[in-house]
Amino acid sequence: MSAPGAPSPSRFRVAIVGGGIVGLFTAYRLLAAGAGPVVVLDRGYLASGASGRNGGGVRQQWETVATVRLAREAVREWQGFPREFGYNIWFRQGGYLFLAMDDDEMERLETVRSAVRSEGLDARRLAVGDLPRRVPGICLDGIAGATYLASDGTLYPFPAVWGVYEAVRRMGGVLRYGEEVIGIRRAEGRAVGVVTRSGPVAADWVVNAAGAWSGAISRSAGLAPPNRASRHEILATEPLKPFLTPMVVRLTDGLYFSQTMRGEIVGGLTLRTTGGPEGGSPSSAEFLRRMAVALTGLLPRLGGLGVLRAWSGYYDDTPDGLPILGEDPELGRFVQANGFGGHGFMLAPASSRRIASVILGERSDLDPEQFGPARFRNPGRALRPEGAQLG
Ligand SMILES: Cc1cc2nc3c(=O)[nH]c(=O)nc-3n(C[C@H](O)[C@H](O)[C@H](O)COP(=O)(O)OP(=O)(O)OC[C@H]3O[C@@H](n4cnc5c(N)ncnc54)[C@H](O)[C@@H]3O)c2cc1C
Incomplete structure (x- = not known):
């Protein structure tokens, strides 16, 4: 982990593509577990993606039981957010x-x-x-x-994004907004960093948290993602x-x-x-x-x-309305953290724990058949779609 203001390391444990609520929360979880140094790369400004454009809805009413569990955990996290991050997110x-x-x-x-x-x-x-x-x-x-x-309820997305951003910065995370990722570096079937417009960034792990652009990021790594x-x-x-x-x-x-x-x-x-x-x-x-x-x-x-x-x-x-969370079976150390449809903000505190657990080598409680990237690779596999896609 590097101190705020310290020179940026030349190699990172984790490079996260996308500094919206999912990328930031994932950085926070990793830094809290001592898994730095972590760099967050975003081509836009803070909250320029969906994280600064949503309705702030937080609900636990889902058809998929695993999503209900994630959402219930997330509600507890949002309740504790002001204490943990020092920001009032007006969660009502x-x-x-x-x-x-x-x-x-x-x-x-x-x-x-x-x-x-x-x-x-x-x-x-x-x-x-x-x-x-x-x-x-x-x-x-x-x-x-x-x-x-x-x-269930609503919150203000902006203070939530700011709160996590500030925590990541305080913990020594390197935050590079205005820096576009244009490619994923691969070696021997694994991701070994990213290429940005200003040059290569070496990392042991790469997380794809680029929201609606995560399909493009996967394609730049030579993959064929299902995201639309x-x-x-x-x-x-x-x-x-x-x-x-x-x-x-x-x-x-x-x-x-x-x-x-x-x-x-x-x-x-x-x-x-x-x-x-x-x-x-x-x-x-x-x-x-x-x-x-x-x-x-x-x-x-x-x-x-x-x-x-x-x-x-x-x-x-995604084709089944569920997020894609896990290491990509076709590219080692490339972690998919995307496909959240219209509910990625509310789930971020809970889903970020599962994304970080992949890198930390911990067992996740999520069924890879239901949430893992491999579920789309078998064309004959019947998908169990999440039916409650509204609001
Ligand atoms: C109108 C609307 C209403 C919504 N309402 C709700 C709601 O009520 N509740 C809820 O939970 N969710 C809602 N959502 C969904 C929610 O906003 C998203 O699921 C969530 O914000 C996704 O967060 P993210 O961090 O994955 O993506 P984003 O916030 O989109 O962040 C992705 C980041 O990746 C960056 N990026 C893209 N390409 C590159 C690149 N090549 N290099 C570097 N960086 C790149 C972008 O600049 C962006 O900042 C809504 C969405 C919309 C659009």
């Missing part, structure tokens, strides 16, 4: 409320609810008549039912007096929204978009129109409310 456990508009959707919610309850979390089914108590002013037309877990990037738009309205406690998610169109501590309504919905992650992060009139119709249809009291900001970012999707 106001619940997540899922809305079903027909019997099929209600059945999907029930599948999730039974997975969540099997892990000891009190996910509840709500009667339609109870919804106005949780979501004042909600239009009940067409709603078939809802589920709710009180210990998809653009997602989101907006924030002008503030309203606090009235809404939970995050609300509607299965039909992926509409999700919550009210922040500042009173803004922040949310988005699923829109079919085209173009890769090199296409920039624009907002579209189509999104604003569809979002306005969806939001005011469900909550007519929001009609006439001004939109303050709208932006977009990229999900890093």
